[in-house]
Amino acid sequence: MRIAFLVNAIETEKPSYTTTALALAALARGHDVRYITPGDFILSPDDALMIRTAQFGDARPKKPETLLRALTGPEQERTLINVEEVDVLFLRNDPALDADSRPWAAHAGANFGRLAAERGTIVVNDPCGLALAQDKLYFQDFPAIVRPxxxxxxxxxxxxxxxxxxxxxxxxxxxxxxxxxxxxxxxxxxxxxxxxxxxxxxxxxxxxxxxxLPKASDGDTRMFLMNGRPLKRGTVYAAFRRVPARGDVRSNLHARGTPKRANVTKEMLAIAETLRPKLVEDGMFLVGLDIVGDKLLEINVFTPGGLQTIRELCDVDFCEEILDSLENKVSTKKTYNGVLNNRILSTY
Incomplete structure (x- = not known):
């Protein structure tokens, strides 16, 4: 399949990012992987939606650093293709990073993603669902019992x-x-x-x-859901604890939080089950939940990160399950020859 990842900027991508891990895993399976940014969409006068992509050609980088160098090196040439030639458009840009400096870019993924879905490309997470989640008001749409x-x-x-x-x-x-x-x-x-x-x-x-929540002083748990259900392999969940640095209220790894192995509790699974109907309804293919005790602190539907951390802690690469699901969506779409819309396919 041909898969394109939308990111805020190729130059700011890092080896530790989940997007990088997904791209490497897709390349290892022989897929055609492309990167695009918010400024790479072109809606032509004939109504064709074109995208300018960075790609790898015959190269198959095996390390994160090699992959990112290939994307930003002087030999990199952008190719203009019709979005209809892309099987999966994976929206992995964070609108909050562009809200102040590039407000035009903040909503480009959801807006052009909707046009891509209308033209038959599978877009995850569903752009219409993401349009509802442009800020944390989306969090308030979930049942009050799981929210502080x-x-x-x-x-x-x-x-x-x-x-x-x-x-x-x-x-x-x-x-x-x-x-x-x-x-x-x-x-x-x-x-x-x-x-x-x-x-x-x-x-x-x-x-x-x-x-x-007083329990937050011990950190929170980031847990991934895919197609509305906890992502897991065997008995291992795609989850990890984030312990805040001394004197800091934040557990984010960007804020010097320390990752630890997670103990996924029945309370966490109950939260996931409570959220599942709306996540499925909104076409949220891959999300990250931040949980303390029996309460949900945050829900990340744009760029949930941490898969590389989980691989290091648990020796499980959940990129494989994610790609299995994407491949299944592409196969299902071909089987039903366009009968299923993007919202249905994004959670299939």
């Missing part, structure tokens, strides 16, 4: 009142963001720097105030 108590506001007095009602304190973070950026724990509404925190976080939009 949450306030979304820009009103400082509302936020102060919310803090006063939570003796364990609250977490304040931006409505749109990722990687643990601008995430603060506030213990009391009388903290001297509360105004500065609200100003800093609120500068980019609405704020989320979320009840602090």
């Amino acid at each position: 108590t949450t306030l979304i506001s820009k009103d400082i007095e509302e936020i102060r009142s919310f803090i006063d009602n939570h003796s364990d304190g609250v977490i304040i973070k931006p409505l749109q963001g990722s990687g643990g950026k601008n995430v603060f724990r506030v213990a009391s509404s009388t903290e001297s720097n509360l105004n500065q925190i609200i100003d800093a976080v609120g500068e980019v939009g609405y704020l989320i105030a979320q009840s602090y």
